[in-house]
Amino acid sequence: MDNAPIGIFDSGLGGLTVARAVIDKLPDEEILYLGDTAHTPYGPRPIAQARSFTLGCLDELASRGVKMLVIACNTATAAALSDARERYWIDAHIPVIEVISPAARQAVVTTRRQRIGVIGTEATIQSEAYLNALAAVPGVKVFQQACPRFVEFVERGQTTGPEIEELAREYLEPLKEQGVDTLILGCTHYPLLTGVIGRVMGEGVSLVTSSEATANVTYNELTDRGLLHEPRADGDEPCHQFLATGESTMFPRLAKRFLGPEVGNVHQVHLPEPGAIA
Numbered sequence: 001m002d003n004a005p006i007g008i009f010d011s012g013l014g015g016l017t018v019a020r021a022v023i024d025k026l027p028d029e030e031i032l033y034l035g036d037t038a039h040t041p042y043g044p045r046p047i048a049q050a051r052s053f054t055l056g057c058l059d060e061l062a063s064r065g066v067k068m069l070v071i072a073c074n075t076a077t078a079a080a081l082s083d084a085r086e087r088y089w090i091d092a093h094i095p096v097i098e099v100i101s102p103a104a105r106q107a108v109v110t111t112r113r114q115r116i117g118v119i120g121t122e123a124t125i126q127s128e129a130y131l132n133a134l135a136a137v138p139g140v141k142v143f144q145q146a147c148p149r150f151v152e153f154v155e156r157g158q159t160t161g162p163e164i165e166e167l168a169r170e171y172l173e174p175l176k177e178q179g180v181d182t183l184i185l186g187c188t189h190y191p192l193l194t195g196v197i198g199r200v201m202g203e204g205v206s207l208v209t210s211s212e213a214t215a216n217v218t219y220n221e222l223t224d225r226g227l228l229h230e231p232r233a234d235g236d237e238p239c240h241q242f243l244a245t246g247e248s249t250m251f252p253r254l255a256k257r258f259l260g261p262e263v264g265n266v267h268q269v270h271l272p273e274p275g276a277i278a
């Protein structure tokens with residue numbers, strides 16, 4: 001048993017979709033969430049910069065005594081996973097969970113015609129992290145598409161309406177033409193757009209999100225490693241904490257909308273400049 005919180009990190013709001021799924025599956029656990037709102041979006045940035053920002057944020061969560069780190073961001077996973085595993089798991093024995101391989105595995109068991117589409121930020125698509133994760137699966141064809149502007153719509157809470165629908169048609173049409181039957185939403189912001197993405201792709205296409213699949217891995221890892229929180233007595237509710245690196249007033253409002261009533265106050269943290277990270 002381990003009563004320390006689970007650290008969940010994203011460049012902004014998107015990781016809240018993973019936090020929601022973790023809270024639903026593990027209601028006794030406490031979450032410490034950090035959104036790097038000072039630097040969001042990561043998607044258009046060079047990989048090296050996304051990597052430094054990610055490690056800075058993970059350092060902050062690790063220094064606050066979390067028992068596990070969940071990188072709830074595809075871009076950050078693509079940029080920094082192997083460094084993070086070395087830094088926290090090998091050096092400090094804090095298990096590191098990521099979002100790419102759980103979603104890739106889920107897509108493999110979901111696809112019926114072995115045609116999988118992947119959408120994500122520019123950085124995630126360029127990194128080819130999903131192509132690599134699916135490369136060893138015989139017979140599967142993978143079609144990628146960057147959807148760079150989706151994140152900015154989600155970060156301002158605009159998840160419905162004609163503008164986002166037109167953008168979705170523009171991004172998703174090439175994948176429809178390829179006849180994909182399964183679409184990986186390879187960005188943790190995109191589950192907030194499943195309405196419009198589902199409408200554009202049509203009923204025959206299954207959407208796979210990182211959130212459900214990653215929450216399942218989190219559940220399994222905590223159980224297998226004996227790190228679950230001890231069972232809570234009646235009335236002993238977990239006290240989740242939400243941190244943001246920027247000053248946004250939008251974050252607390254949208255965080256409540258996207259995650260739910262569990263979001264209390266959002267506290268601002270100041271992190272050292274990335275240049276100072278070893």
Ligand code: DGL
Pocket residue numbers: 010011012014015040041042043044072073074075076120121124151186187188189
């Ligand atoms: N939520 C992040 C992801 O899963 C991307 C958002 C960003 O561009 O910062 O890739």
